Amino acid sequence: MYTTEKKRLNSAPFSLALFVLMLGCVLMLAVFGAQVYRALTESQSRNNAQRASLSYVAARLRASDAAAGVSIEDGPQGQALVLADVGEATGYETRIYVYDGNLVEEYTRQDADFDPASAQIVAQTDTFTLTEDGHLVTVTTNQGMVRVYLHAGEAEE
Numbered sequence: 235m236y237t238t239e240k241k242r243l244n245s246a247p248f249s250l251a252l253f254v255l256m257l258g259c260v261l262m263l264a265v266f267g268a269q270v271y272r273a274l275t276e277s278q279s280r281n282n283a284q285r286a287s288l289s290y291v292a293a294r295l296r297a298s299d300a301a302a303g304v305s306i307e308d309g310p311q312g313q314a315l316v317l318a319d320v321g322e323a324t325g326y327e328t329r330i331y332v333y334d335g336n337l338v339e340e341y342t343r344q345d346a347d348f349d350p351a352s353a354q355i356v357a358q359t360d361t362f363t364l365t366e367d368g369h370l371v372t373v374t375t376n377q378g379m380v381r382v383y384l385h386a387g388e389a390e391e
């Protein structure tokens with residue numbers, strides 16, 4: 235009698251190799267995805283921090299939009315934005331200026347000297363320049379620039 239035996243290819247090693255290859259691809263994609271996600275969140279955090287400091291100064295300017303409420307003076311390390319209390323004459327003011335690489339805010343009496351030790355840090359920046367062109371105040375820091383138009387005093391002109 236003549237018998238033919240079929241030779242079967244053992245599929246277990248092939249299946250195992252295919253499984254390991256797919257697992258390796260999934261792990262590589264997970265690592266790549268985690269790196270992309272980390273880079274995006276760091277970029278977003280930096281962007282939010284930068285925008286927050288400029289937005290903060292702009293909001294403070296808008297809040298002090300009153301006659302003689304905003305002035306630019308010489309601070310300890312450059313220019314200082316001086317914002318008088320709006321409303322009643324309290325004799326106090328807020329000063330925003332750069333000191334030791336930080337944008338700081340100091341709330342003090344109007345006749346007091348600058349005291350950076352009592353100031354609160356707002357953001358990190360080496361640059362803080364202010365220009366006033368009529369009612370337009372331009373604030374420039376390392377993070378960028380913001381322009382705020384002050385409406386106080388428009389009726390007088």
